Amino acid sequence: MNPSKAFRTLLLYRVGATLSYQITMVAVGWHLYEITNSVVSLGLIGLAELIPYFTLALYSGHAVDHYSRKNIAGLACIIHLAVGLFLAAVALGWVTPPVPFIYGAVAFIGIGRALLRPSYQALFGQIIPRDQLTRYTAYASSAFQICVVAGPGLGGLMIGFAGLEWTYLLAACCGAFGLYGVTFISAVQEKSSALKNDFLKSFMEGFHYVRKHELILSVMALDMFAVLFGGAVSILPAFVKEVLNAGPETLGILRAAPAAGAVITGIYLARRPILTDSGKYLFLSVAGFGLAIIAFGISSNLWICAFFLFISGCCDSISVVIRGSIMQLTTPDHMRGRISAINGIFIGSSNELGALESGIAASVMGLVPSIVFGGAATIMIVLITYRLAPHLRKLNIRDIA
DSSP, X not given: OOHHHHHHHHHHHHHHHHHHXXXXXXXXXXXXXXXXXXXXXXXXXXXXXXXXXXXXXXXXXHHHHHSOHHHHHHHHHHHHHHHHHHHHHHHTTSSSSHHHHHHHHHHHHHHHHHHHHHHHHHHHHHHSOGGGHHHHHHHHHHHHHHXXXXXXXXXXXXXXXXXXXXXXXXXXXXXXXXHHHHTTOOOOOOOOGGGXXXXXXXXXXXXXXXXXXXXXXXXXXXXXXXXXXXXXXXXXXXXXXXXXXXXXXXXXXXXXXXXXXXHHHHHHHHHSOOOSSHHHHHHXXXXXXXXXXXXXXXXXXXXXXXXXXXXXXXXXXXXXXXXXXXXXXXXXXXXXXXXXXXXXXXXXXXXXXXXXXXXXXXXXXOHHHHHHHHHHHHHHHHHHHHHHOHHXXXXXXXXXX
């Protein structure tokens, strides 16, 4: 199968699973805040997802390197489908009390994510030739961000016009679409059979590879701490209600705004990849993200807020494409699952802990001060990493391609 056709096939899987996740999470945020009226409850969504994700992510990386990546991808889609159907039952009042069951469903979403990320990254690295990785990484980022646009947008509109139960059913249908896409994936993987039955040694092999590879470690650390403090999106339901005095349709617009910026930037980068001064562009993009979050936090007009979130998405897309290219180009095929899982723990844990941090900070400092604090902390992380990671600062992707 030629790379272009194989890539489109893989996207069927990624698009279905990602849409299901995005729609589910925007619905869960609105659902819980509607019941509890608490920003802390929004932060706890991240924690409920993080615990099972963290628990399973390490083993899932090992499994992806030693067992069928296609079957693991299919299982991830089945979980997303089942969670959507279950939450629809909760929204209809068939399962009570709702709050603990919602958090339980989110925990299963964490399991699905733990399987999704390493299986996708490993399959992507298999089917795309090395000399085309940067271009296809940009295309993949754009496709992902289109889903991030469509998911929250559809979720917000569906909540407003059709209700939570139909929103969850739409998420289940997207999971089924992803499962359908899995059936078309065709890739023959290298298997590291020597450590197939020794999970601990297999994981430590991946861990030592990351620890000794300064470039990978620096990229992971920058992303982890920047995401930890830049999690303003997790408290958007509260921001929409308390600051903008608006409803779920507005939430959909604000959730879609950064993704729209990322899509446009990703399409541009697919045609004009950043192959020189890549490290400097990475630092500038993360710093720009922090500035955009600060500007968003001090705005009280819907379209000004949407504009700065759009800018944050543009900056984030540059960062994602550069980081993704570095990870793919520096990881051998037989270790893709483990390295992706370790990276997922770095980024996934910071995403969910960032959501918790944002919720707690908002309850202590107030919504607007907590968002400004997060953006400022992100800029500080950039300055520290820029000083401590000279190899990343001087990186040209052209030199490692």
